[in-house]
Amino acid sequence: MQFASRHYGNVIVAVPSGRIDHAAAAPFELALAPLLGNSDASGLVLDFGSVDYISSVGLRVLMIAAKQLRARKARIAVTTLQPVVAEIFKISRFDAVVEVFPSLRGALGALSPEARDAYDAG
Amino acid sequence: MRRIRFWGTRGSLPVALTARDVRRKIAAALRDAAGRSFVTDGEIDEYIDGLAFDVAGTYGGHTSCVELETGDAEYVVCDLGSGLRPFGQAAIARHGPAAPQTYHLFVSHLHWDHIMGLPFFTPAYIPGNRVIFYGGHAELEHALRRQMEPPSFPVPFSTFNAAIEFVHLEPGRVHDVAGMRVTLKRQHHTGDSYGYRFEKNGHTVVYTTDSEHKLADPEESAGFAEFFREADVVIFDAMYSLAEATSVKADWGHSSNIVGVELCQLARARQFCMFHHEPALDDTAISKVLAETRRFEEITRTGAALQVTTAYDGMEIRL
Numbered sequence: 001m002q003f004a005s006r007h008y009g010n011v012i013v014a015v016p017s018g019r020i021d022h023a024a025a026a027p028f029e030l031a032l033a034p035l036l037g038n039s040d041a042s043g044l045v046l047d048f049g050s051v052d053y054i055s056s057v058g059l060r061v062l063m064i065a066a067k068q069l070r071a072r073k074a075r076i077a078v079t080t081l082q083p084v085v086a087e088i089f090k091i092s093r094f095d096a097v098v099e100v101f102p103s104l105r106g107a108l109g110a111l112s113p114e115a116r117d118a119y120d121a122g
Numbered sequence: 123m124r125r126i127r128f129w130g131t132r133g134s135l136p137v138a139l140t141a142r143d144v145r146r147k148i149a150a151a152l153r154d155a156a157g158r159s160f161v162t163d164g165e166i167d168e169y170i171d172g173l174a175f176d177v178a179g180t181y182g183g184h185t186s187c188v189e190l191e192t193g194d195a196e197y198v199v200c201d202l203g204s205g206l207r208p209f210g211q212a213a214i215a216r217h218g219p220a221a222p223q224t225y226h227l228f229v230s231h232l233h234w235d236h237i238m239g240l241p242f243f244t245p246a247y248i249p250g251n252r253v254i255f256y257g258g259h260a261e262l263e264h265a266l267r268r269q270m271e272p273p274s275f276p277v278p279f280s281t282f283n284a285a286i287e288f289v290h291l292e293p294g295r296v297h298d299v300a301g302m303r304v305t306l307k308r309q310h311h312t313g314d315s316y317g318y319r320f321e322k323n324g325h326t327v328v329y330t331t332d333s334e335h336k337l338a339d340p341e342e343s344a345g346f347a348e349f350f351r352e353a354d355v356v357i358f359d360a361m362y363s364l365a366e367a368t369s370v371k372a373d374w375g376h377s378s379n380i381v382g383v384e385l386c387q388l389a390r391a392r393q394f395c396m397f398h399h400e401p402a403l404d405d406t407a408i409s410k411v412l413a414e415t416r417r418f419e420e421i422t423r424t425g426a427a428l429q430v431t432t433a434y435d436g437m438e439i440r441l
Contacts, residue, residue, distance in 0.1 A: 022343070057340075092364035
């Protein structure tokens with residue numbers, strides 16, 4: 001699993017890639033941890049466009065992230081799910097835990113107009 | 123080991139179909155018939171057999187009780203939920219009340235839904251029968267006696283006329299019971315629960331209910347995969363969705379279809395059988411979960427296919 005992140009306005013966009021399976025869940029959790037503690041951010045969007053698969057342990061990491069962010073009134077969303085990953089979200093009911101958006105721009109716009117403007121500005 | 127027969131498959135609390143549920147099923151069957159007429163009973167049966175299970179049947183409402191037909195004359199049963207009552211009646215009907223039988227009853231844990239059938243287990247009242255309770259809990263006998271004390275129940279445990287025995291089983295050791303190799307594993311559940319692995323004549327059945335998998339510890343998952351290793355059937359507590367089991371229902375002591383499939387794939391088990399259904403789910407909802415779980419197995423498959431089933435009261439699995 002590879003991991004990158006960037007800011008658009010007051011929203012953090014995290015971009016993992018590859019398989020978030022049992023072996024990759026711990027590195028995924030470690031990579032996500034510093035982003036969750038950023039109190040300036042009003043939300044976190046996970047761009048899953050390059051994620052091929054996520055296991056239960058990977059989804060557990062998302063649940064922990066969602067709980068931490070909600071505790072400080074921040075929002076979490078995922079975007080651009082590959083079809084198989086979208087099915088896993090639906091079957092596990094994680095599509096009710098985190099907001100799912102078809103595009104990164106749509107996710108940013110829903111979380112923060114400022115973030116969408118920053119995205120549009122490139 | 124020849125067959126598994128399910129007498130109770132519901133979690134937490136017995137449920138029953140209501141008149142409204144039955145009406146809905148009849149309406150669905152009539153809609154599906156679309157004006158067809160049936161002349162013979164055979165035509166009717168053929169039509170019913172073609173209907174979806176959640177229209178023509180029901181998953182049932184008895185709490186946990188599963189019979190393992192080992193090929194020997196002695197009975198082997200997992201858990202004493204409300205399904206134990208019809209099991210006992212069927213055993214008596216098979217042999218008649220005068221023919222003494224031996225019943226080996228394995229108890230996963232002492233929560234009410236897993237022991238509530240015992241006061242209604244007629245074979246325990248019949249002299250000449252032998253009833254042996256097995257479990258990992260030191261309080262097993264106390265719990266079974268206590269639920270039959272006033273003011274909870276009018277008939278005391280001491281009324282049982284069968285020969286009653288209690289056998290404490292240690293986890294991690296191999297026990298020889300009724301010609302089977304039996305091992306048990308302590309599971310994460312309030313007050314602990316125990317999963318059982320039964321092996322005989324090259325067949326393996328794992329009964330693992332009321333078991334929460336916390337997912338934080340890879341060694342814990344590996345331990346369960348080892349316990350399930352190459353089992354013919356894993357009867358698994360899939361009461362909640364993964365999202366529920368890791369959020370609002372975390373620490374409630376139950377698991378999900380997703381984790382069950384993953385562990386069975388890791389264990390190279392052959393059949394994953396969902397069990398301990400949430401009482402709030404109706405037949406349509408359980409059928410939907412079954413279809414989704416089959417799809418999940420398909421999209422995550424890396425080796426041989428894992429057969430996915432969901433238990434219903436009356437279901438039989440031939441080994």
